[in-house]
Amino acid sequence: MTTLHNPKTWDISDSDNDGDAAQGDLKCTSRAKLALAPPRSDGYERPSPKTKRRSQEEMDADKEKARERKEARERRRAAKELEKEEKRKQQQKRKEAAEHLNSLKPENCLKCLTVCIDPALLQQEGSDILLGTLSSCEWRYSIEQQQLPNSITWTRDLPQQGEDGGATVEEDQVVQVLGATEFLDMVITVKKTIDSEGEDSALSRNAVKVVTLLVTESQPDYRRCGHETIQSKYGVENLDVDEVLVYLQLYKNMSVVFLDGWQEVTDHICMVTKSLSKRPLKLLTDKAELPFCVDGSWASGVRVEKDGSGLKQVWSKQIQQLNRVSPAVASCVTAAHKSPQLLLQAYQASGSEEDKKRLLADLVVKSEGKDRRIGPEISARVYRCFTTQNPELVLD
Template sequence: MTTLHNPTIWEISDSDNDGDEGAQGDLKRSSNAKLALAPPLSDGYKRPSQTRKRRSKEEMEADKEKGRGMKEARERKRAAKELEKEEKRKQQQKRKEAAEQLNSLKPENCLKCLTVCVDPALLQQEGSDILLGTLSSCEWRYIIEQQQLPNSITWTRNLPQGEDGSATMEEDQVVQVLGATQFLDMVITVKKMIDSGGGDSAISRDAAKVLTLLVTESRPDYRRRGHETIQSKYGGENLNVEEVLVYLQLYKNMSVVFLDGWQEVTDHICAVTKSLSKRPLKLLTEKVDLPFCVDGSWASGVRVEKDGSGLKQVWSKQIQQLNRVSPAVALCVTAAHPSPQLLLQAYEASGSEEDKKRLLAGLVVEGEGKDRRIGPDVSARVYRCFTTQNPELVLD
């Protein structure tokens, strides 16, 4: 009997054993042949036995919750960055505005904001064109406008938009230009007012203004000629011009300046204008706090925080203001008496006056070399400084 062999199909054996064992052997050999000829499995292919186990509903919800949390974290981080960027932009804007404000306070820029207001009556005086010509050559702004006080000159300042709710403000300086005859008439009127004890209706002026009288046409013999003119108008009685000048200075805050002609008047007006242009920056730089307790911190100052830290350093700085008191001596005193109140209590607890003066004398001051004591001199000066009732007392 002839047998056909095919490796890819069932193999028929010619063995006489037709039992189950022979059939199983033939089936096994045929399966091995199929596996040997089958193509190799790719790496991405997963056999059904290696398929991932299906997740439960709780696991999927947990993953979703985790995803939402990560998204919220990213949103918070993005919002924080935007907030930080906005805050940085605001700080830059504030610094820019502060720099612009400081730059506007410089005298050369303040001059551009000032306007000199000249009363029209002054233009009738000979030589007044010198003033207008000088203002024009300096490129300073001026206007011809009737003033509350005749023959006077005032100043106005343009304000930044929105400041104080107005566009301009009036400066407190007022200059009144009088001739010699006008000034003598005013002196006679004021003298009569002083002698009669009457009111000051003869001097009409704004109390908030600082008035300066510029008297022109004065000559070297002015005082002699002035006395003669005053005596003739005042009935021959003795009239002291200096008395009137002192009264105007002390009681009316009015200064009188004698000048020769409009050139000197113009120089005075220019000096006042330049002084007013320097005022804003000067007021800003003259804000001085106590040197031993300041908001900032520099070589001579100490910063005090809201929690009170820094007060001990302030206490030490206060003692160092005394002559010949070194930082080491001040540190020794503050270590023994941590506050001024405790030092005053120690003085009260002492016996005699001499004991109070020598209270600090025995304190040891540690130095780089050998230690030393404060001594009676410094101890007595500290005692006088904190207990005296005389503000004019000389400590040394």
């Protein structure tokens, strides 16, 4: 009977010589090396039976998905960059607003003001007091010819805008320094103009500029000199001077201030300069569209938040602006009609004019004492306030 052996098993009998044993070992080693040998270097490799070749459609779909993922990443990156740029712009705007607000403070506005002095004033005795005071305060001043003789004006440097630098604007205040003799000469000229009903071209009204005449050298000040002295020396009566002062104020937009010497003139110039430095911030804070919405205890104001909280209190404050309308009455009206629009709708739904006037009359006002009705008088006043088309109508 024939016996089958495993092909990987080598049986060597005792009768085999050493050469046959060595040859068997060599064949076994060669077969094992052949099984563990790396792929062929010529690039040919037998495909694995488990590997499936992808179709062109699948490869194109994978490329499309990869492209979409790349575009999505780019969109997210662009959105982040846009968000960063928007935040940067907002921060820049807040910074510029803060810088602008800081520049409006009086101590910073003083640095932007320049006092412009007419050279003719420097020829007067005592004018060095003004220059010394301006220098000690470290305020800017310039000596330049003015349109009005012996006058002082002010200019303000605006914040720098672009590469052209900041602009300079002229303030509306003008101060003219006159001696008493020059002032009385002007009074005589103006009095003749008034009597002749003519127009003095030298004193034409300037709607833009506010002119102040500073009269120095008290003698001969009409307030201190006797009636006979002025009349005999200048031919001007005190009544004529008063008439000229009123005329200058009403028709020429000029006011007259009598001062003793250059020290008082200097004090007046410093006062005007400080007032001009406070003007920009004051103009900014005075811009209030709804005064009853101002936040502050001094104005009994109410803050309205972004979510609308506070509007009910504003509605109540608006009604309290009417005469003899107490907070209790206003609260009663706002409780019955939650908003001005609802109150107007109630007026429209009422029948006759008398019914509209008495719409709020029977509302009960609760107080610490006893309850009472609003009454027809207040009800009619509220109706006229919210429905009239005449801005000159007197509510009471």
